Amino acid sequence: MKLTNEELLEMQRRMLRIRLFDERASKMVKRGQIPGTVHTSVGQEAQVVGACMAVRADDYMTGNHRSHGHPIGKGSALGPLMAELLGKATGICQGKGGSLHLADFAVGSLGESGIVGSSIPIAAGAALSSKLLAQDRVALAFFGDGAANQGGLYEAMNLAGIWRLPVVFLCENNQYALSTPAATVTSGRIADRAHGFDIPGVRVDDGQDVLAVHDAVREAADRARRGEGPSLVEVMTYRFHEHSEGLRLSTDYRDAAERDAWLARDPITLFRERLLADGVAAAEALDALEAEVADEVEAAARFALESPLPEPEVAFADLYTDPSAAEVAA
Amino acid sequence: MSQMTYLGAIGAAQLEAMQADERVIIFGEDVEANVYGTTGAGKSRQAEGDFLQLFGRDRIRNTPISEEVMVGAAAGAAMTGLRPIVDLSYSSFLYLAMDQFVNQVAKNRYMFGGQASLPVVFRSAMFYGLSTGAHHSDRPYPMFMNVPGLKIIAPATPSDAKGLLRAAIDSDDPVLSFEAVPLWGSKEEVDDGEYRIPLGVARTAREGEDVTVVAISGAVPEALAAAEAxxxxxxxxxVIDPRTLVPLDTEAILRSVRRTGRLVVADPAHRTCGAAAEVSALVAELAFDALRAPIARVTTPDMQIPFSPALERQLYPTRETIADAVRGVCGRSREEAMA
Incomplete structure (x- = not known):
């Protein structure tokens, strides 16, 4: 898949957005500016952006608790996302979703989910809409290695298989379900499970390579768009932070050598080197890109910090489309 | 007007809605073959009115036995432009999709700040009183009344079944329809034209002066028989039939109780935290001053449903148990009444 220089630089831009957004959010959790916690995608940016940029802007997407990277990768504006993390009135969900439940319908993001595996059937339904309404859209369902052991995934893969729904099931295998090594709770290879449904299942062994992820997902998305049905793409990656910010575990559940090996392969650094080596951009241009994204994230943080908190009555709105029903409920 | 059964009225509402709007689709187990009698004329695949013939496989879809993805995919489809009706056949099967109902269907609009709307109807039938045993006899609507974001209808007559289901399909919010199998065969004159009964409006099934009986679903005809006796x-x-449990027509119930001063609630669901408990609490909170006697509930006891008819029949509200409760709140024993 030949990508233009603009597309390649846009990949780097989106990976940087995720990195800097999440690093900023991490600081804000520590400072008590973000209530609750967040789960960062630091270290997994190539896996997220490679997938998001392999589908169209109007394609559907569902996600999980590691939730900021997906909408950012799909093209969301950063300010309303950051404001949502802070529970502000200007948040993308008006302060009612928070980090775990981001959604930005304007970019096809139908919602992240705090319940592991729970959003996967939603993606199958969006793909059914696309098919019956002849919308030519694909649904990209992100889930982790933990969700690969939820039954709903296999119900969704079976349904998408028999109905030839345009779904790309994307397993972000960061190798740990919180502290539990995936290998100890997962029988066989996740990608191979697709074969039982007679749909393609591929594994991207180097999920730190944004182009490798992109190519695999692009093939799956193209296939789905041609009406040939769903695919499963498993991407091997690693999270650089703890499961969630502020979480301190007494056991060191990840092997030091393993961690060092993965940390040495920062997807953003790797792609920067590649862009330089391929002559896509000069170092100065990439530095400028980084500075630009840093400013953008800083502006988003400022917007979020300066935004007002929601009025209390907002808690009582939007349960139903029909306000008279909500009045009865309240 | 024509004579219609409860089940036929459900089919009629689905037919109307399918004809009126191409975005309406039906999926569920065995809907292509019209096994439950609501997706066709009920005779054969060749019969006039067979939904598969009329609408084709895109809009009438058999599903695998996978309730979790049926419910979740319906939610996803509703969030993106379709208006699905999901036939879950037995109400006892809803539990298999509990996560999707509670965490996705009910919450998505709210937690995404109003970005989503979910025009979707989940139909299921309560096969109680029919010796189907513990795994098929549930009347689980109170569990779902406890989940904000869902609307719930429980029609008790053919006319209500048609009008409420049509309103449910038109609604932009998720609606669960609990249909009582003991009522499937009940018949009455039903308007053949299109009509909708707004959700949240109760029906006074019989007017009276001394006692209000709020009766739900299959308890409605039993309450009417008790009232006659x-x-x-x-x-x-x-006799007040709420018809819709969420939103509940609290005003209609309070208005009646303020006039009669006495309340009996007849509900085929279990007792603890049931629909009857909710109705009783509302009246106790909001019309205590009007009450001339303690509220009485006639419910299914907090017991699982046994198989043998000899064991099962005694558990649900009947005209006899409802009548006894009414006599009780009027300070009369059955013996006095007989004297």
Whole structure:
């Protein structure tokens, strides 16, 4: 898949957005500016952006608790996302979703989910809409290695298989379900499970390579768009932070050598080197890109910090489309 | 007008809605073959009115036995432009999709700040009183009344079944329809034209002066029979059928109780935290001053449903148990009434 220089630089831009957004959010959790916690995608940016940029802007997407990277990768504006993390009135969900439940319908993001595996059937339904309404859209369902052991995934893969729904099931295998090594709770290879449904299942062994992820997902998305049905793409990656910010575990559940090996392969650094080596951009241009994204994230943080908190009555709105029903409920 | 059964009225509402709007689709187990009688004329695949013939496989879809993805995919489809009706056949099967109902269907609009709307109907039938045993006899609507974001209808007559289901399909919010199998065969004159009964509006099934009986779903005809019998004893009973459990027509219930001063609630669901408990609490909170006697509930006891008819039949509200409760709140024993 030949990508233009603009597309390649846009990949780097989106990976940087995720990195800097999440690093900023991490600081804000520590400072008590973000209530609750967040789960960062630091270290997994190539896996997220490679997938998001392999589908169209109007394609559907569902996600999980590691939730900021997906909408950012799909093209969301950063300010309303950051404001949502802070529970502000200007948040993308008006302060009612928070980090775990981001959604930005304007970019096809139908919602992240705090319940592991729970959003996967939603993606199958969006793909059914696309098919019956002849919308030519694909649904990209992100889930982790933990969700690969939820039954709903296999119900969704079976349904998408028999109905030839345009779904790309994307397993972000960061190798740990919180502290539990995936290998100890997962029988066989996740990608191979697709074969039982007679749909393609591929594994991207180097999920730190944004182009490798992109190519695999692009093939799956193209296939789905041609009406040939769903695919499963498993991407091997690693999270650089703890499961969630502020979480301190007494056991060191990840092997030091393993961690060092993965940390040495920062997807953003790797792609920067590649862009330089391929002559896509000069170092100065990439530095400028980084500075630009840093400013953008800083502006988003400022917007979020300066935004007002929601009025209390907002808690009582939007349960139903029909306000008279909500009045009865309240 | 024509004679329609409860089940036929459900089919009629689905037919109307399918004809009126191409975005309406039906999926579920065995809907292509019209096994449950609501997706066709009920005779054969060749019969006039067979939904598969009329609408084709895109819009009438058999599903695998996978409730979790049926419910979740319906939610996803509703969030993106379709208006699905999901036939879950037995109400006892809803539990298999509990996560999707509670965490996705009910919450998505709210937690995404109003970005989503979910125009979707989940139909299921309560096969109680029919010796289907513990795994098929559930009347689980109170569990779902406890989940904000869902609307719930429980029609008790053919006319209501048609009008409420049509309103449910038109609604931009998720609606669960609990249909009582013991009522499937009940018949009455039903308007053949299109009509909708707004959700949240109760029906006064019988007017009376002395006692209000709020009866739900399959308890409605039992309450009416009790009222008829009690009339002969000089007790005038008003029967209110809420029809919609969420939103609940609290005003209609309070209005009636303020007039009669007495309340009996007849509900085929279990007792603890049931629909009857909710109705009783509302009246106790909001119309305590009007009450001339303690509220009485006639419910299914907190017991699982046994198989043998000899064991099962005694558990649900009947005309006899409802009548006894009415006599009780009127300060009369059955013996006095017989005297």
């Amino acid at each position: 009690l009339g002969d004893e000089g007790i005038s009973v008003e």
